[in-house]
Amino acid sequence: MNNIFQKRRARLLAMKALRGTYLPPEQIITCPGCGQESPRREVADNLSVCPKCGYHWPVGAYYRLGFLLDAGSFRELDPKLPAENPLSFPGYPEKLQTARRRTGLSEAVVTAVGAIQGQRCVTAVLDSRFLMGSMSAAVGEKLTLAVEYAGRNRLPLIIFSASGGARMQEGILSLMQMAKTSAALARFSEKGLLYLSVLTDPTTGGVTASFASLGDIILAEPGALIGFAGPRVIEQTIGQQLPEGFQRAEFMMEHGFVDAIVPRARLREVLGQLLMLHGKGGRHG
Numbered sequence: 001m002n003n004i005f006q007k008r009r010a011r012l013l014a015m016k017a018l019r020g021t022y023l024p025p026e027q028i029i030t031c032p033g034c035g036q037e038s039p040r041r042e043v044a045d046n047l048s049v050c051p052k053c054g055y056h057w058p059v060g061a062y063y064r065l066g067f068l069l070d071a072g073s074f075r076e077l078d079p080k081l082p083a084e085n086p087l088s089f090p091g092y093p094e095k096l097q098t099a100r101r102r103t104g105l106s107e108a109v110v111t112a113v114g115a116i117q118g119q120r121c122v123t124a125v126l127d128s129r130f131l132m133g134s135m136s137a138a139v140g141e142k143l144t145l146a147v148e149y150a151g152r153n154r155l156p157l158i159i160f161s162a163s164g165g166a167r168m169q170e171g172i173l174s175l176m177q178m179a180k181t182s183a184a185l186a187r188f189s190e191k192g193l194l195y196l197s198v199l200t201d202p203t204t205g206g207v208t209a210s211f212a213s214l215g216d217i218i219l220a221e222p223g224a225l226i227g228f229a230g231p232r233v234i235e236q237t238i239g240q241q242l243p244e245g246f247q248r249a250e251f252m253m254e255h256g257f258v259d260a261i262v263p264r265a266r267l268r269e270v271l272g273q274l275l276m277l278h279g280k281g282g283r284h285g
Contacts, residue, residue: 056223107138121156126207161208161211196274227247
């Protein structure tokens with residue numbers, strides 16, 4: 001019976017993952033990084049990474065979980081926790097409906113229990129296809145519940161960030177999620193548990209200024225934009241030209257903000273090794 005449930009979980013995740021690609025629909029696509037053309041199928045088989053220059057296309061939450069988690073280990077947490085419209089912001093319900101219909105998501109984050117190379121963990125993945133992965137009250141609640149679940153069950157936690165920041169349609173309620181998620185992570189840390197933060201393109205705004213920066217170990221995908229305000233805003237504010245590659249993952253690693261840059265093809269292996277070395281997860285049965 002357990003094998004049947006595992007197969008159903010794997011099949012469900014695979015079906016959802018198919019909708020999580022950002023690749024253009026054309027059979028031959030042009031890479032934004034190097035400008036060269038590649039067959040779409042070849043790029044897709046390479047985890048949405050350009051085979052010529054290594055440019056990483058953004059990927060959806062279920063897509064990422066599909067190639068990271070062990071087959072049959074995926075179990076989603078709080079799948080039915082959608083955003084509301086607490087400020088009666090004009091047009092916001094329609095935007096939410098459009099985002100849900102286009103992505104198949106109920107909100108901009110998917111949280112789950114699973115295993116990576118046999119090591120059990122709790123994962124949360126922000127999806128920038130849903131209103132740029134912006135942090136609503138529902139996103140903050142789902143993240144907090146995931147952190148608390150990991151704490152109760154003494155499991156390591158991995159959060160993959162991809163966000164444009166706080167969701168303006170929810171005003172101060174959105175900004176409050178910075179403190180809420182940070183407080184949950186502080187309680188989690190007091191238990192001596194491991195939190196791995198993985199920054200993907202883009203990680204900006206209130207997400208960067210809260211939970212994304214609080215990992216015990218902070219990893220990033222190559223070329224990811226990481227920062228609070230965008231480069232153009234900073235240049236206009238200070239009236240100076242910024243260095244080449246400012247706020248990209250490589251620049252952040254050189255300046256000590258990121259511990260390591262991990263290509264997508266090696267992410268599962270590296271995360272599995274970190275979970276095993278820190279020994280907080282236990283083997284998946």
